Amino acid sequence: MAIHNVPIPSRQLYIDGEWREPVKKKRIPIINPATEDIIGDFPAATAEDVDIAVEAARRALARDDWGSTTGEQRAKYLRAIAAKVLERKSELAILESLDCGKTLFESAADLDDVAACFEYYADLAEALDLKRKTPVDLHLDSFKSYVLREPLGVVGLITPWNYPLLMATWKVAPALAAGCAAILKPSELASITCLELGEICREVGLPPGALNILTGLGPEAGAPLSSHPHVDKISFTGSAATGAKVMTAAAQLVKPVTLELGGKSPIVVFDDIDNLDIAVEWTLFGCFANTGQVCTATSRLIIQESIASAFLDRLILWTKNIKISDPLEEDCKLGPIVSSAQYEKVMKFISNAKNEGATILYGGERPQHLKKGYYVQPTIITDVNTSMEIWKEEVFGPVLCVKTFKTEQEAIELANDTKYGLASAIMSKDAGRCERFTKVGVFLICCKQFFLINRHGITTRVNWILQAFQTGIIWINCSQPSFCQLPFGGKKRSGFGRDLGEMGLEKYLNIKQVTEYTCDDAWAFYKSPSKN
Ligand code: NAD
Numbered sequence: 400m401a402i403h404n405v406p407i408p409s410r411q412l413y414i415d416g417e418w419r420e421p422v423k424k425k426r427i428p429i430i431n432p433a434t435e436d437i438i439g440d441f442p443a444a445t446a447e448d449v450d451i452a453v454e455a456a457r458r459a460l461a462r463d464d465w466g467s468t469t470g471e472q473r474a475k476y477l478r479a480i481a482a483k484v485l486e487r488k489s490e491l492a493i494l495e496s497l498d499c500g501k502t503l504f505e506s507a508a509d510l511d512d513v514a515a516c517f518e519y520y521a522d523l524a525e526a527l528d529l530k531r532k533t534p535v536d537l538h539l540d541s542f543k544s545y546v547l548r549e550p551l552g553v554v555g556l557i558t559p560w561n562y563p564l565l566m567a568t569w570k571v572a573p574a575l576a577a578g579c580a581a582i583l584k585p586s587e588l589a590s591i592t593c594l595e596l597g598e599i600c601r602e603v604g605l606p607p608g609a610l611n612i613l614t615g616l617g618p619e620a621g622a623p624l625s626s627h628p629h630v631d632k633i634s635f636t637g638s639a640a641t642g643a644k645v646m647t648a649a650a651q652l653v654k655p656v657t658l659e660l661g662g663k664s665p666i667v668v669f670d671d672i673d674n675l676d677i678a679v680e681w682t683l684f685g686c687f688a689n690t691g692q693v694c695t696a697t698s699r700l701i702i703q704e705s706i707a708s709a710f711l712d713r714l715i716l717w718t719k720n721i722k723i724s725d726p727l728e729e730d731c732k733l734g735p736i737v738s739s740a741q742y743e744k745v746m747k748f749i750s751n752a753k754n755e756g757a758t759i760l761y762g763g764e765r766p767q768h769l770k771k772g773y774y775v776q777p778t779i780i781t782d783v784n785t786s787m788e789i790w791k792e793e794v795f796g797p798v799l800c801v802k803t804f805k806t807e808q809e810a811i812e813l814a815n816d817t818k819y820g821l822a823s824a825i826m827s828k829d830a831g832r833c834e835r836f837t838k839v840g841v842f843l844i845c846c847k848q849f850f851l852i853n854r855h856g857i858t859t860r861v862n863w864i865l866q867a868f869q870t871g872i873i874w875i876n877c878s879q880p881s882f883c884q885l886p887f888g889g890k891k892r893s894g895f896g897r898d899l900g901e902m903g904l905e906k907y908l909n910i911k912q913v914t915e916y917t918c919d920d921a922w923a924f925y926k927s928p929s930k931n
Contacts, residue, residue, distance in 0.1 A: 532547055837875070
């Protein structure tokens with residue numbers, strides 16, 4: 400049985416260092432996806448609250464207690480936040496699981512990552528003091544120049560529900576490290592722990608307005624933030640459809656955006672793997688961790704034909720072993736989908752796949768022992784072709800589709816056969832092959848044909864193809880591990896810009912060049928009137 404005795408805190412919006420009721424006094428119910436019960440509510444911000452928060456953020460930047468801080472001073476706040484997160488780890492983990500259905504084990508791991516991320520950006524904030532002013536040698540006597548790195552200004556941070564506090568942290572920690580003032584808009588499907596971050600910031604004495612947290616609906620709170628004339632940048636993580644709306648709104652003001660969007664990532668398994676079970680487990684983890692609600696989920700298994708049958712047999716055995724239960728139960732490895740709407744969406748993907756002629760090899764139903772909650776069995780789908788929806792679209796649920804290949808060329812073509820470009824994984828013990836899949840290069844091969852006229856006017860048939868994965872993240876002999884030191888993001892329709900790593904900090908900095916004329920002589924471009 401699920402055991403928890405953590406009360407759901409009743410919070411307001413976190414603006415200017417204090418809790419404020421939303422102007423329209425509206426609240427949104429919190430539904431536990433494991434039981435479908437309403438367990439609390441949270442405030443719904445609208446455009447009026449966005450205006451108030453933006454004002455508070457601008458004031459914070461103008462005040463010495465935030466706007467004139469050194470990186471070293473900001474690092475102290477970040478470290479204090481990390482310590483408080485760890486102090487409240489078990490309570491916050493339960494709140495996260497109740498809110499979004501994440502297994503308690505995964506919620507606790509997320510909180511470790513949250514603390515580590517605040518610590519990492521504390522280090523980078525300290526290092527920023529040394530890089531704040533960098534002289535540039537122009538090899539000229541008449542000019543002296545340097546480059547300044549300064550906070551970009553007020554930044555809007557819009558985040559999804561699948562890793563509620565962790566995705567927020569990937570943006571909040573570097574934005575504060577850079578010295579920006581931030582407005583966080585978490586997902587309406589999981590806001591509890593993000594509001595608790597507000598309480599933590601209050602407790603550690605973060606200066607008012609440095610971080611403001613506006614919960615609420617996307618169109619009511621996220622949209623006015625994206626189009627606000629006094630927000631200098633939007634950093635967005637979410638679906639490609641919403642990302643396009645955010646980018647459109649920001650474009651009207653030529654406001655910079657970074658977009659971390661969805662994916663349909665491949666895991667390519669070659670027959671030279673040493674151990675079937677190890678590859679099977681990574682395949683499972685790559686697609687079913689966090690109930691498949693992971694932007695980088697490797698949800699397309701591309702398996703070499705010679706081992707496909709044995710591999711799928713083992714995959715089913717391992718899948719049957721996954722404990723599906725209330726996420727607070729011990730050893731639960733697969734919790735519910737986050738919401739009723741998302742559950743319906745996942746079920747529709749499965750029925751559409753069936754209708755298009757694919758085979759549901761395993762799963763595809765609600766688990767029989769769970770009568771309530773938005774649960775879906777881990778599902779494996781075969782007999783898939785590349786025109787099917789299940790091959791092309793992001794499901795964001797525990798659904799793996801499978802295709803086989805014979806040759807390396809076929810494998811890379813299938814892997815890159817997607818509009819997305821977030822992540823990809825290769826399982827092979829051939830180091831040369833792993834490198835070919837990693838590095839962009841053009842290789843002569845025999846599956847794509849182009850015709851060139853050579854200098855003698857003779858038509859030559861040449862076969863070229865890009866051999867590497869076209870993604871921002873590549874995993875070799877694993878899938879999904881993520882580290883805050885490494886840049887995270889994609890290409891193609893998975894978005895642009897990077898969270899995490901040093902790039903995750905740079906996106907919150909303005910680079911300012913300063914050039915001084917140091918010569919006593921006149922510039923002498925125009926004729927001086929005194930010489931007439
Ligand atoms: P979503 O696009 O529905 O919502 C994301 C955020 O945008 C929420 O806070 C939402 O309230 C807000 N929003 C909605 N409409 C808006 C509007 N018109 N203007 C401004 N903001 C608006 O995405 P989701 O369902 O919360 O998250 C799932 C998606 O996120 C998946 O596609 C997943 O792949 C992606 N994701 C990407 C990454 C990454 O790093 N690339 C990480 C996690 C999730």
